[in-house]
Amino acid sequence: MHADKATGPSAALSGPLTAGRMIAPASAAPVDPATHGYVTQEFLVSGTASAFEPVGALRSDGRWAVQRAATAPYRTRIVVRRPSQPDRFNGTVLVEWFNVSGGLEADPDWTHLSPEILRGGYAYVGVSAQATGVHGGSALVPVPGLEPARGLVASQPTRYGTLQHPGDRFAFDILSQIGRALRSSGHDAALGPLRPQRIVAMGESQSAFFLCTYVNAVAPSARVYDGFLVHSRGGGAASLTGAPVTAEGIPRPVHIRGDTDVPVFIFETETDLGPLLDYGPSRQPDSDGVRTWEVAGTAHADSYTIGGMTALLGCDHLINEGPQHFVVQAALAALDRWIADGTPPPTAPRLRLAQTDPPILARDDRGNAIGGVRTPAVDVPVSALSGEAPPGASQLCSLFGTTVRFDGATLVELYGDRERYLAAYERSLDGAIAGRFLLEGDRAELLDAARAVPFAS
Numbered sequence: 333m334h335a336d337k338a339t340g341p342s343a344a345l346s347g348p349l350t351a352g353r354m355i356a357p358a359s360a361a362p363v364d365p366a367t368h369g370y371v372t373q374e375f376l377v378s379g380t381a382s383a384f385e386p387v388g389a390l391r392s393d394g395r396w397a398v399q400r401a402a403t404a405p406y407r408t409r410i411v412v413r414r415p416s417q418p419d420r421f422n423g424t425v426l427v428e429w430f431n432v433s434g435g436l437e438a439d440p441d442w443t444h445l446s447p448e449i450l451r452g453g454y455a456y457v458g459v460s461a462q463a464t465g466v467h468g469g470s471a472l473v474p475v476p477g478l479e480p481a482r483g484l485v486a487s488q489p490t491r492y493g494t495l496q497h498p499g500d501r502f503a504f505d506i507l508s509q510i511g512r513a514l515r516s517s518g519h520d521a522a523l524g525p526l527r528p529q530r531i532v533a534m535g536e537s538q539s540a541f542f543l544c545t546y547v548n549a550v551a552p553s554a555r556v557y558d559g560f561l562v563h564s565r566g567g568g569a570a571s572l573t574g575a576p577v578t579a580e581g582i583p584r585p586v587h588i589r590g591d592t593d594v595p596v597f598i599f600e601t602e603t604d605l606g607p608l609l610d611y612g613p614s615r616q617p618d619s620d621g622v623r624t625w626e627v628a629g630t631a632h633a634d635s636y637t638i639g640g641m642t643a644l645l646g647c648d649h650l651i652n653e654g655p656q657h658f659v660v661q662a663a664l665a666a667l668d669r670w671i672a673d674g675t676p677p678p679t680a681p682r683l684r685l686a687q688t689d690p691p692i693l694a695r696d697d698r699g700n701a702i703g704g705v706r707t708p709a710v711d712v713p714v715s716a717l718s719g720e721a722p723p724g725a726s727q728l729c730s731l732f733g734t735t736v737r738f739d740g741a742t743l744v745e746l747y748g749d750r751e752r753y754l755a756a757y758e759r760s761l762d763g764a765i766a767g768r769f770l771l772e773g774d775r776a777e778l779l780d781a782a783r784a785v786p787f788a789s
Contacts, residue, residue, distance in 0.1 A: 340554060342512035345522050347375035349409075352491030355484055357411070357430055357439040357458060360639035368450040371416045375522050377513060378407035381498070381505040384549060384572050390581060394548040394589035398572065404498035406506055408466055409484065411458040412522050413442075413449075422453035423529035424668050425514055427557070429461045429507065429539040433472040436481030437465040440536040441563060441660075443637050448661035451773055454668075455526055459510055460484065461542070463574075466497040472538060500574030503542065504550045507533065511556035530671050534561035537632065544569035545582075547596055548589050559595040559671045561664065562588070564632055566609035585614035592621040597667045597677065599625050599660055601733075602701055602719025603632035605683060605691055608730055612691035618679055623670075625663060625769075626683045628704035629654040629717035631733025638732060645728055652733030654717040655709045655770075658778065662771050678768045680705045693720075699736060705769050708760040708778070712753070713746075714738055714785050740788025750787040757782045 354374050356362075365372050380403050387397040415421050426449065430437040439458050442449070449456055460466055468483030484492040511531055514522060535543045540562045547560055549572060569586050588596050604611045605626060618624060631652035635642075642651055666677035684694040684703035694702045699716030709717060715737040721730040738746070747753035761778060764770040770778070 340512060340556075341379055341509055342516065343377035343379045343506070343509040345375050345377055345513055345516075347522075348373035349375065349491055352488045354411075354491070355437075355488055357437040357442070358434070359439055359443045360637060360641050361443050363446050363450075365413045365450065369416050369420065370413050370450065371524070373412045373522075375410050375412065376407055376494070377410055377506075377510055378405070379506075379509050380405050381502040381509065383501040384504060386549075386572060386581070390583055390586075392583040392586055394544075394587045395591065396549040396589070398549045404502055405496065406498055406502060407494055407496045408460045408506065409492065409495065410460070410510060410522065412456070414455040414523055414526055415453055418525045420453045421455060421526045422668075423672075425455045425457060425523065425526075425528040425531045426664075427507075427511060427514070427531060427533045428456065428458045429533065429535035429542060430458055430465055431535070431537055431539045432462050432464040432469075433538045435464065435468075435470060435472075440633075440637060441534050441561070444536070444563075444657045444660050445664055447657075448664055448771065448773070452665070455523055455528070457510070457514060457522070459507065460495075460497075461503045461507055461539075462500050463497040466492075466495050500542075500570075501572060503574065504546050504572075507546060508550065508554040508556045530558045530668070531556070532559045532561060532667065532671065533557045534563060536563040540565035541568065542570040544586065544588060545572065547592060548586075551592070551594070552589075557594065559597070559667055561597050561599065561667055563599045563660065564601055564604050564609075565598065565611060565614075566604060567611050567614045587614060587616040588622050590616075590619050590622065594621070595667060595670045595676075596622045597625075597663055597670075598622065599627070599663050601627055601630035601632050601656060602683065602693060603630075603731060603733055604719075605693065606720060607690035608632075610691070612685070612688065615682065623677045623679070624682075625659070625677075625680050626704045627656060627659050628683060628701040628706060629710040630656040630659070631719040632731040634732060635735075642732070646726060647729035647732060649722050649725070649729070650735045650737070651729075652717055652719065653715065653735045654733070655707045658770055658774050659705055659707065661774065662769055665771060666768055680769070698738075706760075707764050707770060708757045708782070711760045712757045714743060714753075740786070743785075743787055753785070753787060754782060
């Protein structure tokens with residue numbers, strides 16, 4: 333199922349960079365790849381990119397016809413994290429479109445996926461794909477008390493002073509050219525001695541909107557990437573003009589094109605389905621090339637990705653403590669297998685809706701969602717996990733969902749005692765791992781968390 337590699341321009345590489353200080357993408361859960369036998373390097377990538385314009389109206393089924401339009405020179409950066417030993421490399425390179433919703437670059441998919449990336453031997457490449465990351469700009473989702481970053485050029489001119497981004501309408505072709513460059517070999521190759529067998533593009537939230545447009549409009553002719561992880565998309569897509577989310581000319585709803593010739597994995601949380609991001613109308617059935625997981629008990633961002641920053645962000649409620657990062661790691665493993673040997677990911681029921689306009693999820697008597705990808709967090713619950721925020725929450729805090737922990741009396745009512753709770757939890761965990769919705773490598777961590785639940789017997 334690997335994509336045929338059509339000819340086309342590749343980005344020119346220079347580096348690794350050594351001058352000045354590297355500005356790492358923002359993360360509330362940083363990890364040091366070096367402690368896992370990984371090398372981190374940074375390269376400049378440059379070339380001349382094309383913009384695209386539609387040929388006729390863009391269709392809701394995602395089968396978009398486009399043609400090349402204006403061209404412009406660019407120079408941006410990539411962050412490479414790769415195994416230092418070639419024999420640890422599993423053959424797959426993950427290319428993340430950095431998220432700039434907060435006015436600065438972030439790597440949410442690295443944050444979610446780094447445990448599986450590091451233990452699985454993937455190589456990772458983060459791309460400064462949008463102009464905001466390079467030159468600064470306003471935030472799509474303002475963060476209280478945080479001024480938008482000035483961008484790489486102004487923040488570290490010694491290292492990044494030569495960067496030039498012509499605008500987000502050129503970002504789609506920049507992504508293609510970087511993908512082609514990653515397949516190159518030689519002394520200046522960004523991946524060093526590694527030889528990729530599969531290259532996968534991924535992006536979360538705003539980046540997922542751009543990937544929807546890339547898959548529908550650019551991927552069929554570019555034929556660069558072997559698969560896509562579209563993480564927490566909303567109901568729309570980015571405009572070919574570079575406008576990120578609410579652009580004119582984009583149909584609503586919009587599907588991922590059903591005739592894709594490489595696998596596309598759509599991963600959705602409860603929040604994404606609801607009115608805030610409005611993915612609900614853009615739901616589509618699974619097909620030979622498209623697979624969707626909607627995951628119960630999850631929020632667009634949560635305690636794993638936000639860490640201890642909840643209060644600093646102005647959120648005064650207990651945010652979602654759900655299993656998103658564990659399930660999206662299983663999604664990555666399933667996507668990689670799908671690309672490598674044609675085994676598709678397991679199918680899962682969709683989250684059930686109590687009403688469709690606006691979309692409101694159906695919930696059980698304890699407050700957890702019905703349907704969707706199931707895990708012990710919702711089938712053997714110790715709390716109500718929701719992607720919905722309390723009334724009156726800010727736009728930012730509305731992305732983080734809620735957790736309502738059950739008290740000791742409720743736990744006793746549900747399970748009787750700790751031993752019965754742990755036995756039920758382990759049975760559910762066994763089922764989720766056997767179903768490939770969780771990974772065996774996460775079993776110990778999940779069981780440790782279950783054992784730590786305060787249980788009044």
